[in-house]
Amino acid sequence: MKNLLITGGAGFIGSNYIIDMLKKHTNYSIVNLDILTYAGNLSNLSEIEKDSRYTFIKGSINNLELVSYILHDYKIDAIVNFAAESHVDRSILGPDIFVETNVKGTSTLLEAAREYGIEKFLQVSTDEVYGSLGDDGKFTENTHISPNSPYSASKAGADMLVRSYYKTFKFPALITRCSNNYGPYQFPEKLIPLMIKNAREDKPLPVYGTGKNIRDWIHVLDHCTAIDLVLHNGEIGGIYNIGGENEWRNIDIVKEILKLLDKPESLIKFVTDRPGHDFRYAIDPSKIKKELGWKPKYNFSDGLKETIKWYKASQKWVGDCTSGAYKNYYDKMYHGR
Numbered sequence: 626m627k628n629l630l631i632t633g634g635a636g637f638i639g640s641n642y643i644i645d646m647l648k649k650h651t652n653y654s655i656v657n658l659d660i661l662t663y664a665g666n667l668s669n670l671s672e673i674e675k676d677s678r679y680t681f682i683k684g685s686i687n688n689l690e691l692v693s694y695i696l697h698d699y700k701i702d703a704i705v706n707f708a709a710e711s712h713v714d715r716s717i718l719g720p721d722i723f724v725e726t727n728v729k730g731t732s733t734l735l736e737a738a739r740e741y742g743i744e745k746f747l748q749v750s751t752d753e754v755y756g757s758l759g760d761d762g763k764f765t766e767n768t769h770i771s772p773n774s775p776y777s778a779s780k781a782g783a784d785m786l787v788r789s790y791y792k793t794f795k796f797p798a799l800i801t802r803c804s805n806n807y808g809p810y811q812f813p814e815k816l817i818p819l820m821i822k823n824a825r826e827d828k829p830l831p832v833y834g835t836g837k838n839i840r841d842w843i844h845v846l847d848h849c850t851a852i853d854l855v856l857h858n859g860e861i862g863g864i865y866n867i868g869g870e871n872e873w874r875n876i877d878i879v880k881e882i883l884k885l886l887d888k889p890e891s892l893i894k895f896v897t898d899r900p901g902h903d904f905r906y907a908i909d910p911s912k913i914k915k916e917l918g919w920k921p922k923y924n925f926s927d928g929l930k931e932t933i934k935w936y937k938a939s940q941k942w943v944g945d946c947t948s949g950a951y952k953n954y955y956d957k958m959y960h961g962r
């Protein structure tokens with residue numbers, strides 16, 4: 626296995642994954658298929674964009690003809706599907722694109738890959754498909770699927786399609802379900818980068834509801850390592866939970882960020898809660914630890930400090946996200962090809 630098709634590789638996790646994979650597997654070639662929605666930022670990949678092992682193709686996973694062409698022409702051995710609409714708040718404002726990309730797009734990829742005879746297909750899913758927990762318990766791979774937002778419902782729909790291809794066609798599928806990621810290149814609409822950005826600009830930090838909702842945080846590179854392991858050593862048809870066993874109430878994370886930036890808590894602003902806001906996520910990662918020997922490298926205290934340092938040093942990246950200038954990167958670097 627050496628030719629990979631990565632979809633959604635210009636986003637937060639996909640770009641970290643491509644850079645990490647090219648470092649770890651020097652004999653691999655990677656094709657990155659990304660339509661470049663607002664979340665796709667090609668400048669994330671500037672350090673490897675001239676690497677002869679890397680090819681970027683601007684296009685959609687919904688385009689069956691294009692996907693089939695890539696699979697054949699680049700002799701793709703495996704697909705890792707990151708492409709998605711990923712933000713819960715946006716799914717509440719407009720669910721349609723979530724169904725179009727996350728469900729229909731995955732279905733198109735599966736069909737192209739089945740017809741072509743792919744060696745492996747890894748669907749990057751999320752712990753949100755399991756729904757919400759109360760004060761106790763953790764999500765295992767056997768927890769019922771019970772999504773609560775249009776985002777998580779669309780991801781659950783994709784998971785069901787992937788499962789059906791494995792069951793019906795003996796399709797070589799794998800599914801990973803990870804908890805909340807943080808780290809470099811995360812678009813400043815998600816909790817941690819938004820709070821860092823607002824705190825640095827002395828703007829209010831909007832905390833939904835009481836701030837007592839709990840998320841289980843993992844560094845993006847620990848997620849990438851886990852996906853790499855599952856892709857190479859996971860059991861076909863298997864589902865693997867990935868999580869940092871690192872639960873935080875939102876309000877405590879926000880206070881920690883303010884402390885690390887030496888900013889006052891008076892910047893916190895409690896705002897109207899997210900409709901259908903899941904109370905708590907917590908992943909039980911025993912299976913991937915036991916079966917594949919995965920363990921996270923980052924502890925949260927260092928990872929958060931490092932992430933804040935990265936955002937401080939990447940003022941231009943953040944500014945370009947806010948101004949929209951990042952959208953010109955493709956035309957500038959790829960001459961509108």
Ligand code: NAD
Binds near residue numbers: 685708
């Ligand atoms: P992101 O929003 O940062 O990136 C998504 C990428 O997909 C963007 O580059 C976008 O341009 C691309 N894309 C969207 N529609 C496309 C289409 N039709 N064709 C091709 N490309 C398209 O998302 P992320 O946070 O990097 O998440 C990546 C994947 O990981 C998603 O599937 C998400 O559900 C999953 N996930 C995310 C987290 C998290 O904490 N961020 C946790 C678990 C799982």
Ligand code: DAU
Binds near residue numbers: 753831
């Ligand atoms: O659990 C994995 C999921 O994590 C991924 O599947 C999603 O793609 C990813 O976006 C993330 O979903 P969340 O909804 O948990 O992430 P978000 O950063 O949007 O919010 C984290 C928590 O912080 C959540 O409880 C809502 C709250 N929040 C968020 C924002 C953006 C706030 O209180 N204020 C905010 O401004």
